[in-house]
Amino acid sequence: MAESKRLTLSPGKDGVVDRISNLPESLLCHILSFLPTKDSIATSILSTRWKLLWTLVPKLDLDSDTIGTSELSADDDDDDEDERDIMFAHVVSSVLAQQECGELQTFRLQWKFGWDGSHLDAWLRTAAARKVKELDLDILVIDMDVENLKLPPSFFSCRTLVVLKLTGTIDIDIDTPSLSFNFPSLKILHLVEILFPSVIYSQERSFLRFLSGCPVLEDLSFTTDDLEGEYKVCVPTLKRFIIRDLNGSDYELEINAPALEYFDFCGDLRVIKFYEKLNNLVQANVGLYVYENEHKEFFRERVFRLFTALNNVKFLSFSPDGTEWHNVGNICPSSFQNLVQLDFKVTDCNWSVLQYLLQNAPNLESLVVTKGYAVKSNLCRKELQYDRDYLSSHLTSFYYGGFEGLKDEEEFVKYILKEARVLKTATIQVYRGKSKENVLEKLSMFPRRSTTCLLRVE
Numbered sequence: 001m002a003e004s005k006r007l008t009l010s011p012g013k014d015g016v017v018d019r020i021s022n023l024p025e026s027l028l029c030h031i032l033s034f035l036p037t038k039d040s041i042a043t044s045i046l047s048t049r050w051k052l053l054w055t056l057v058p059k060l061d062l063d064s065d066t067i068g069t070s071e072l073s074a075d076d077d078d079d080d081e082d083e084r085d086i087m088f089a090h091v092v093s094s095v096l097a098q099q100e101c102g103e104l105q106t107f108r109l110q111w112k113f114g115w116d117g118s119h120l121d122a123w124l125r126t127a128a129a130r131k132v133k134e135l136d137l138d139i140l141v142i143d144m145d146v147e148n149l150k151l152p153p154s155f156f157s158c159r160t161l162v163v164l165k166l167t168g169t170i171d172i173d174i175d176t177p178s179l180s181f182n183f184p185s186l187k188i189l190h191l192v193e194i195l196f197p198s199v200i201y202s203q204e205r206s207f208l209r210f211l212s213g214c215p216v217l218e219d220l221s222f223t224t225d226d227l228e229g230e231y232k233v234c235v236p237t238l239k240r241f242i243i244r245d246l247n248g249s250d251y252e253l254e255i256n257a258p259a260l261e262y263f264d265f266c267g268d269l270r271v272i273k274f275y276e277k278l279n280n281l282v283q284a285n286v287g288l289y290v291y292e293n294e295h296k297e298f299f300r301e302r303v304f305r306l307f308t309a310l311n312n313v314k315f316l317s318f319s320p321d322g323t324e325w326h327n328v329g330n331i332c333p334s335s336f337q338n339l340v341q342l343d344f345k346v347t348d349c350n351w352s353v354l355q356y357l358l359q360n361a362p363n364l365e366s367l368v369v370t371k372g373y374a375v376k377s378n379l380c381r382k383e384l385q386y387d388r389d390y391l392s393s394h395l396t397s398f399y400y401g402g403f404e405g406l407k408d409e410e411e412f413v414k415y416i417l418k419e420a421r422v423l424k425t426a427t428i429q430v431y432r433g434k435s436k437e438n439v440l441e442k443l444s445m446f447p448r449r450s451t452t453c454l455l456r457v458e
Helices: 025-032 035-047 078-098 117-129 155-158 200-212 296-309 353-358 407-419 436-443
Strands: 007-010 011-017 059-063 104-112 134-141 162-167 188-191 217-225 227-232 240-246 251-256 262-267 271-274 283-289 314-322 341-346 364-372 399-401 425-432 455-457
Touching: 007 455, 025 188, 025 314, 059 078, 059 227, 078 104, 078 117, 117 155, 162 341, 314 353, 341 353, 399 407, 407 425, 407 436, 425 436, 436 455
Parallel strands: 059 104, 104 134, 134 162, 162 188, 188 217, 217 240, 227 251, 240 262, 251 271, 262 283, 283 314, 314 341, 341 364, 364 399, 399 425, 425 455
Antiparallel strands: 007 011
8 A cells, every 4th residue: 555645844844734724814714603612612722823713703602502511410400500500601701701803793692591691781782892793692591480581771772783583581671761772784683482571562662662773674583472462563674574473362463564575474363464565575474273263254354364465476385274264265365466386285174275276376387285284074074176267377387295195185186187288297295105106007097288297206
């Protein structure tokens, strides 16, 4: 075996060239920025060149689950939990103090604590002083007797923030007249399970004041399971709006966002009002659940109003869940003239909803149907009728996921193959345990109107 070649590092010394350490400092810092801060600091032992390199990285990513835990056993008692809190707080404070770079690009903090969250105030002040642009806080109080964290007043006037993500047990109560609130650069705001004041009126005011301080906001994501009262989202610059898991007893959401391009809603539909026509809307993802005891006319009116607002959408994903959809009726206000792709999650009870959408989408090009959870209800069972005029004359792509060979499924696939004039591909993904060969043999016997249609079974 030939002896491996060595390149000269310096006169009189042979060794393998360290190409990474010879890279420019700015490039090394860029590489380290993709690592959690704990791993970035670990590189300081490599050589003198690397010793302080981590302090120049303008990003911090600190997680209490991975910092300060290796020294403690899996059977820690409460005293050890307190020790972990102290250790992590010391690490974060030390890292912030040692960093030598000027402006802080990103500060990401995942923190589970049990007794003392007072350090957060100082950390946020330090981040603001260093002109932080992206702040991602994921906070969890693991002791029920400890108060939730409250953000310091100085936080609400961080003029450099572009991205703000808040998750967990953080109280937001900005219903104080003297409090300055101004995020002039903020474009992305994500709030996940954040706690607004318990008084509904204060909740509404806090939420409104929060948004009013974001004059250039483009991306708003809001996730909660405790929303009550009337809320207004009046953001002319908003392009993306995501609302998730709204399970509150009652709420009303007023939306004034004429520039909206992307809308995502999933949860319990109450009253949502759009006050401007969404001429720029490109994509909408909607997941709705209808309860058995829900008043059908009220629910239909809400769904009808929502789809009226989304009428210009080009890409629509719709997941209607629950056992009562067969009683809702037609939810389409008029034709979706711009709709080119429809993703639909089908169950035993919502086949009629899919029919209504198909007959109101004259320019549909792509149809993706996936199987939802089976609903065991005889009330859902009724004979489906398919008219030739239902289907778009532009449909070129059809996909059905989770095919089990049930009667409703076979009739629907048969209808698509028979009526789609310019269909190019029909892909059937069979449910696990089903024979692909048997499904292909049966579906191949169905007549195809398009002579160029390729039928695939996966």
